[in-house]
Amino acid sequence: MKEYKSIRSVQGPLIRVSGVEDVGYSEVARVRLKSGDVRKGKVLDISRENALIQLFEGTEGINLEDASVSFTGSTLHFSVSEEILGRVFDGIGNPIDGGGEVIAEEKIDIDGYPLNPYARAYPQEFIETGVSAIDAMTTLVRGQKLPIFSGSGLPHNELAAQIARQATVLGKSEKFSVVFAAMGITFEEARFFQKDFARTGALERSVLFMNLADDPAIERIATPRVALTAAEYLAFEKDHHVLVILTDMTNYCDALREISAARKEIPGRRGYPGYMYTDLATIFERAGRVKGKKGSITQIPILTMPEDDKTHPIPDLTGYITEGQVILSRSLYKKEFIRLSMFSRPFRD
Amino acid sequence: MKFHGLFGLLSELRYEARRKEDITHGKEFYMKGKIIRVAGPLVQAVGVAGVKMFEVVHVGKQGIIGEVIEIQNDVVSIQVYEETGGIKPGEPVEATGSSLSVELGPGLIKSIYDGIQRPLDAIKEKTGNFILRGVKIPGLDRNRKWHFVPLAKDGDEVGEFSILGEVFETDAVKTKIMVPPGFSGEVSGLKGGDFAVEDVLCKVGGKQVKMYFKWPVRTPLPFNGKIPPTRPLITGTRVIDSFFPVAKGGTACIPGPFGSGKTVVLHQLAKWSDAGVIVYVGCGERGNEMTDVLTEFPELIDPRSGRPLLERTVLIANTSNMPVAAREASIYTGITIAEFFRNMGYDVAIMADSTSRWAEALREMSGRLEEMPGEEGYPAYLTSRIAAFYERSGNVSVGRDNRRGSVTVIGAVSPPGGDLSDPVVQGTLRMVKVFWSLEDKLAYQRHFPAINWLNSYSLYLDDIEKFYDDKKMKDFLVLRKKAVKILQQEAELQEIVRLVGVESLGAADRLILDTAKMLREDFLHQHAFDPQDTYSQISKQYRMLSVIMLYHHFAQEAIKKKKDIKEIVNIPSKGKIAKMKYMKIEEIDKVEKSLKEDFSNITGG
Numbered sequence: 021m022k023e024y025k026s027i028r029s030v031q032g033p034l035i036r037v038s039g040v041e042d043v044g045y046s047e048v049a050r051v052r053l054k055s056g057d058v059r060k061g062k063v064l065d066i067s068r069e070n071a072l073i074q075l076f077e078g079t080e081g082i083n084l085e086d087a088s089v090s091f092t093g094s095t096l097h098f099s100v101s102e103e104i105l106g107r108v109f110d111g112i113g114n115p116i117d118g119g120g121e122v123i124a125e126e127k128i129d130i131d132g133y134p135l136n137p138y139a140r141a142y143p144q145e146f147i148e149t150g151v152s153a154i155d156a157m158t159t160l161v162r163g164q165k166l167p168i169f170s171g172s173g174l175p176h177n178e179l180a181a182q183i184a185r186q187a188t189v190l191g192k193s194e195k196f197s198v199v200f201a202a203m204g205i206t207f208e209e210a211r212f213f214q215k216d217f218a219r220t221g222a223l224e225r226s227v228l229f230m231n232l233a234d235d236p237a238i239e240r241i242a243t244p245r246v247a248l249t250a251a252e253y254l255a256f257e258k259d260h261h262v263l264v265i266l267t268d269m270t271n272y273c274d275a276l277r278e279i280s281a282a283r284k285e286i287p288g289r290r291g292y293p294g295y296m297y298t299d300l301a302t303i304f305e306r307a308g309r310v311k312g313k314k315g316s317i318t319q320i321p322i323l324t325m326p327e328d329d330k331t332h333p334i335p336d337l338t339g340y341i342t343e344g345q346v347i348l349s350r351s352l353y354k355k356e357f358i359r360l361s362m363f364s365r366p367f368r369d
Numbered sequence: 370m371k372f373h374g375l376f377g378l379l380s381e382l383r384y385e386a387r388r389k390e391d392i393t394h395g396k397e398f399y400m401k402g403k404i405i406r407v408a409g410p411l412v413q414a415v416g417v418a419g420v421k422m423f424e425v426v427h428v429g430k431q432g433i434i435g436e437v438i439e440i441q442n443d444v445v446s447i448q449v450y451e452e453t454g455g456i457k458p459g460e461p462v463e464a465t466g467s468s469l470s471v472e473l474g475p476g477l478i479k480s481i482y483d484g485i486q487r488p489l490d491a492i493k494e495k496t497g498n499f500i501l502r503g504v505k506i507p508g509l510d511r512n513r514k515w516h517f518v519p520l521a522k523d524g525d526e527v528g529e530f531s532i533l534g535e536v537f538e539t540d541a542v543k544t545k546i547m548v549p550p551g552f553s554g555e556v557s558g559l560k561g562g563d564f565a566v567e568d569v570l571c572k573v574g575g576k577q578v579k580m581y582f583k584w585p586v587r588t589p590l591p592f593n594g595k596i597p598p599t600r601p602l603i604t605g606t607r608v609i610d611s612f613f614p615v616a617k618g619g620t621a622c623i624p625g626p627f628g629s630g631k632t633v634v635l636h637q638l639a640k641w642s643d644a645g646v647i648v649y650v651g652c653g654e655r656g657n658e659m660t661d662v663l664t665e666f667p668e669l670i671d672p673r674s675g676r677p678l679l680e681r682t683v684l685i686a687n688t689s690n691m692p693v694a695a696r697e698a699s700i701y702t703g704i705t706i707a708e709f710f711r712n713m714g715y716d717v718a719i720m721a722d723s724t725s726r727w728a729e730a731l732r733e734m735s736g737r738l739e740e741m742p743g744e745e746g747y748p749a750y751l752t753s754r755i756a757a758f759y760e761r762s763g764n765v766s767v768g769r770d771n772r773r774g775s776v777t778v779i780g781a782v783s784p785p786g787g788d789l790s791d792p793v794v795q796g797t798l799r800m801v802k803v804f805w806s807l808e809d810k811l812a813y814q815r816h817f818p819a820i821n822w823l824n825s826y827s828l829y830l831d832d833i834e835k836f837y838d839d840k841k842m843k844d845f846l847v848l849r850k851k852a853v854k855i856l857q858q859e860a861e862l863q864e865i866v867r868l869v870g871v872e873s874l875g876a877a878d879r880l881i882l883d884t885a886k887m888l889r890e891d892f893l894h895q896h897a898f899d900p901q902d903t904y905s906q907i908s909k910q911y912r913m914l915s916v917i918m919l920y921h922h923f924a925q926e927a928i929k930k931k932k933d934i935k936e937i938v939n940i941p942s943k944g945k946i947a948k949m950k951y952m953k954i955e956e957i958d959k960v961e962k963s964l965k966e967d968f969s970n971i972t973g974g
């Protein structure tokens with residue numbers, strides 16, 4: 021593989037390499053540091069002379085003389101097989117539980133392809149979450165995407181863990197699994213989920229993707245996509261009913277803003293890029309059911325609203341894409357009610 | 370620049386050489402260039418000198434579809450309608466010589482297309498449940514045979530859009546086969562029979578005419594002239610038809626924050642509007658909503674034709690996860706198809722959900738072209754693009770027989786945080802004549818459709834006055850005016866009530882609060898999922914409104930006679946008034962009768 025030593029600039033999470041040949045857009049790049057460290061990145065902009073690479077793992081320690089770049093010739097893929105159940109991965113899909121590489125049945129592009137609207141089946145089948153406020157007031161349906169809008173200090177993690185633990189469809193014994201993607205949450209929060217899954221025996225039917233607060237922020241861009249690639253595989257090829265928990269989407273959006281700022285793009289509201297709606301949609305729209313397939317993907321993205329403000333761009337855009345929302349209420353919580361104010365789109369049965 | 374100049378010169382020489390070669394071999398010749406840059410949906414290429422603005426090009430080895438949006442010297446910028454992952458500089462770019470076009474002919478009805486008129490059902494057959502790249506499928510099925518019945522005959526002198534014959538497409542829609550634009554002269558060789566769209570139907574002025582023609586989406590389909598709109602589009606939704614009607618050939622916009630029920634309102638309009646053809650454009654919205662339309666519309670029956678609603682519907686679905694550039698194109702694809710049916714003489718309604726997503730697609734491409742931004746990062750040409758889109762609506766005359774057709778444009782807008790100062794909302798409000806203001810507050814109070822009766826407006830009332838006169842509903846607009854006034858007075862009185870309580874109000878004012886409450890709850894509130902209430906005929910709306918206003922009139926009379934307001938507002942027939950929305954129109958007469966009895970008891974006793 022050809023190695024380029026021609027890094028021209030390093031700026032935030034971005035590096036620019038000149039003189040590259042035969043490199044494709046969105047292709048994975050590897051940057052080798054003098055220390056032997058290898059970091060993964062993705063091509064964001066490619067012209068005849070230059071490639072702009074976004075590094076998932078930060079640019080600390082890179083200098084123009086010693087670092088070298090090679091291109092892998094393919095976009096970011098994730099190796100899947102049913103063995104991924106019970107495993108823990110980092111934010112871009114490398115195993116971090118010491119269990120070794122997954123023997124791939126298939127390697128799938130993490131960006132996936134848009135689901136043909138014609139192939140979709142309408143969300144159906146009520147999921148009993150066991151959370152009375154959700155089951156009675158709004159309902160969670162297989163194939164739906166129902167976000168939890170929360171604020172700092174509110175028990176959204178407990179709620180998500182409770183749903184993951186209890187979510188069953190009445191009177192059916194079908195393959196059910198949980199895909200959990202952590203983006204920039206703290207070690208303690210992550211441990212809470214892991215412990216909770218282990219305690220309830222949910223761990224062996226879960227796939228965990230961990231990008232914690234001290235992990236590289238840019239890696240988060242890939243995390244929900246890797247997680248949904250795993251979910252799509254389990255749902256549409258292995259007939260699982262998959263519940264995907266994405267937490268915390270606010271951190272994801274902040275990472276998106278960071279890259280946008282580094283690229284000197286014209287900022288939209290509150291500095292978030294103008295394409296954030298499209299970007300979020302490519303994540304949330306990967307929920308659903310497909311005609312003629314047994315499995316389904318149900319998404320519960322969690323986000324913390326800055327200052328509990330529902331009109332902040334992150335909850336605002338999320339609300340436009342998702343189907344209903346659960347809003348945790350600070351005043352109800354203080355009154356020792358847990359939660360909620362809610363709205364779920366009416367799905368006809 | 371020097372490099373480009375030299376490169377340009379070389380490529381031009383190569384181009385000339387190839388062109389000569391191709392022409393001598395009698396081939397259609399198009400230029401091939403090379404990609405020099407890929408950045409998301411934006412691709413730049415050189416070596417396609419002579420390519421036109423908005424010309425369609427095929428990009429990369431897979432030949433995915435793109436459109437030229439900027440030309441600078443030798444470098445052309447292309448917006449690509451599919452994902453560009455893996456595409457490399459150096460890969461070929463091929464010009465096609467034509468602009469982004471749609472195929473107009475039989476087979477459009479009941480179809481579901483993506484933003485650039487590729488049939489999604491055919492894509493599913495070809496690539497499975499997910500949409501892979503580089504799929505090229507024509508918009509109209511080439512194999513299907515249509516039974517053509519001629520309406521013109523050999524020797525007729527025809528011009529653009531003269532009707533040659535018709536094809537029975539569904540029970541609800543007959544597709545007229547028209548002389549394509551640019552053709553005129555004498556008809557020859559016209560005969561009936563079964564034809565595929567590529568078959569030659571006849572000759573007009575010596576040129577071959579097929580069942581379909583192509584038309585560039587960014588150019589309005591020609592017509593003779595515009596006519597002021599005079600007929601309302603009856604939608605069956607009371608707050609719209611009675612309070613804020615839109616005319617056939619008019620424009621309306623419906624902005625609202627998420628959760629306020631935009632999509633439900635648009636679906637209601639798509640279901641029940643008395644248009645001949647509905648074009649529904651799902652532009653950057655949820656996939657499940659399109660599935661909803663696809664599963665629900667075949668089951669619902671059109672109250673006028675008695676046929677499933679899907680039989681008059683064309684769907685365009687470019688959901689939010691589908692490529693962003695095709696989203697930009699989708700509303701043009703939609704309106705061009707709408708204009709095609711308009712030219713046949715149909716009243717067409719097009720719903721675009723949501724134009725904000727289209728504007729965001731514009732913004733994204735503009736940002737990548739590094740254009741100077743206007744408000745909120747939107748390009749400075751945003752308002753002129755919005756204006757150009759809405760101006761394609763209208764009530765027009767077409768063809769030599771000057772037949773009438775109309776396109777009504779209804780656009781949803783999704784302003785961030787529900788903030789109406791958003792540039793897309795403001796740009797739209799400058800153009801449209803009807804504004805339905807959706808409020809999430811009303812939706813949370815379970816008032817549906819959550820259209821605010823104080824902010825919304827319609828500027829078509831004067832234009833359509835005659836329609837009501839003709840339908841023997843002469844005082845409809847008078848009643849409407851009174852009702853609107855009562856609701857406005859209610860809003861003012863509520864301020865006072867909040868401060869000093871309802872007891873301090875006089876009888877006349879308390880009656881206003883009472884009637885306003887009836888208007889809100891028994892008239893404006895409408896249940897979209899109730900089989901009887903979901904669609905309210907215009908005559909029924911008129912009866913309902915007259916009964917409520919009759920109550921107001923009687924009550925005013927009773928107050929003049931010093932009758933107790935408490936007795937008036939508690940008359941027994943009020944329960945019946947509340948149930949009018951679930952009644953058939955004939956039963957409303959009984960309600961009116963018992964209302965009259967109640968009041969004669971009060972004033973007589």
